[in-house]
Amino acid sequence: MNEITNKMRKIAGEILQKGEASVVIGWEKGTFWYLSPPAFIDKVEDVDRLVWDDFCHNNLSKYLVDFKYKEEKVAIFVKGCDSRAFNRLLQDKQIEREKVILIGIPCPGLKDQDxxxxxxxxxxxxxxxxxxxxxxxxxxxxxxxxxxxxxxDEVAATKEAPNYSDVEAIEAMSPDERYEFWTKQYDRCIRCYACRNVCPACNCRECVFDQTCVGWIGKANNSSENQFFALTRAMHVAGRCIECGECERACPMDIPIMLLNKKIIKDINELFGEYDAGIDVDSKLPLGHFDKSDPEEFM
Amino acid sequence: MSVKDMQENWEPKILVFACNWCTYAGADLAGLSRLQYPPNIRILRVPCSGRVNPQFVLRAFQRGIDGVLVAGCHPGDCHYVTGNYFTRRRYLLMQRLLQYVGIDPERFQARWISGSEGPKFQQVVTEITEEIKAMGPNRKMRDV
Structure with a gap:
């Protein structure tokens, strides 16, 4: 039993006891030892379910959207990436800061479940x-x-510039090779929408892929529609993706979704200046504002 | 018509999203001035180039369009003041993303064409049509 797990249980117990929040969102042990799915604790006697281990991957900020229209306060545990997602949700005006109690956990990096x-x-x-x-x-x-x-903090400070070598490897291919590569990846897609469901950047009240209106989105599971889904989703999370990599982890077909997201992040950095989503709540959003000096390629 | 004839007589289908205030007027001027441009284009009038959802572009490729042109007012001239600045940001990304997944850069283009630029409209449309004719039909992302 590690120290942070103990602290988690203690603080969650206190919060529930005092009634500061009606529910605490954390992680618990799942079906297997290498799974730590989210846990929603609303009774003091349940706090012993909470754990912190190497597999607490889920980005809990996502679940705050479910409490958007509720009066009650919510307490959640946040890692670095969860806190970025939280900031990004604040920027999207999806949640109110006052309604959430954040309990930060420094994250040394989690382990690969597969x-x-x-x-x-x-x-x-x-x-x-x-x-x-x-x-x-x-x-x-x-x-x-x-x-x-x-x-x-020291570890993070010594990190080198972001590594986009995997994106660059694809950029180096010819258009036909790239198309073949992505077709092969997205032909596997079963359109379970797990990537969307787990993604904190996907926070629309009604997702375009849930629309029943004819014409917005084809429901067929074929190569063309899957790519349509992939590209639309990539454009929707552009400027929102906080690189928590949850989409890729949740994908049952192992599609490298982050390769699309990273490409967009790379382009945003190159075209519109350095930008990391969810760092500063007051920062301008890359696709929510513009600059007159933006690169001009359409003359 | 046999399949062979169809292949030989293939003509590209090009979709032009034209903003109501500049490019559509530009296209109109091209017509009024009797400027010849290839009849391969289909003009779709939109209130502003900012109206063009990336999904429209993807859908066009799915349904058999060989090339897409998004055209609007020059930056600074937008009827809605800022619409095309947002378009510029969005389509700078979209263009790169489409190339990243293997769509040839010629197939998706964006241009600024003002209401007085009838000759430019003619020139842009002619160029794009020729480029796409040389490349042949688009098979990527086709929903067939």
Missing amino acids: QAKTLGKEGDIPKAEKCLECKYPNPLVYDYYLGEKEEL
């Missing part, structure tokens, strides 16, 4: 790919803080 499954409990499980490049392991916004954050 590898854990094959290597077993005793194996040396590598870090999840999304965590290798993490620039913000510490929560950026919080009301309470569990654990020590200094050492992680």
Whole structure:
């Protein structure tokens, strides 16, 4: 039992006892030892379900959208990426800061679930790919803080410039090779929308892919419609993606969704200046404002 | 008509999203001035180039369009003051994303064409049609 788990249970118990929030959102142990799905705790006696381990991948900020129209206050645990998602949701005016109690947890990087499954409990499980490049392991916004954050700040500070080598590898291909690559990836898509459901950037009240209006979106599961889905979703999360990599983890078909999102992040940085989503609540959104000096390619 | 004839007589289908205030007027001027341009284009009038949802472009490719042109007022001239600045940001990204998934850059283009630029409209449309004719029909993203 690690120290942070104990602290989590204690603080969650206190919050529920005092009635500061009616529900605490954290992680609990799932069906397997390498799964830690979200837990919604609303009774003091349930706080012992909460855990913090190497597999607490879910971005909990996403679930705040479910409480948007409720009066009650919610307490959630946030890692670095969760806190970025929280900031981004604030910017989208999806939630109110006053209605949420944030309990920050410094995150040393989580472990890969798929590898854990094959290597077993005793194996040396590598870090999840999304965590290798993490620039913000510490929560950026919080009301309470569990654990020590200094050492992680140092780790983050020594990180090099973002690595886009995987995106560049695809850019280097010819158009036909690229098309073949993406067709192969998205032909596997079963349109379960797990990527959308788990993504904190996907916070529309009614998603375009749930529309029943004819003409907006084809329901057929074929190559063309799958690519339509992929590109539309990529454009919708453009400027919102906080690189938590949840879409890719949730994808049952192992489609490299982050390759699309990273491409857009790379382009935003190149075209409109350095921008990391969800760092500063007062920052301007890359697709929500413009600059007269933006690159001009359409003359 | 046999399949072979169809292949030989293939003509590209090009969709032009024309903003009501500039490009549509520009196209009108091209017509009034009797400027010849290829009849391969289908003009779709939109209130502003900012109205063009990226989904429209994708849908056009799905349904058999060989090339898409989004055209609007020059930056600074937008009837709605800022619409085309947003278009510019959005389509700078969209253009790169489409190329990233393998759509050839010629197939999706954006241009600023004002109401007085009838000759420019003629020239842009002619250029695009020729480029796409040379490339042949678009098979990517086709919903067939």
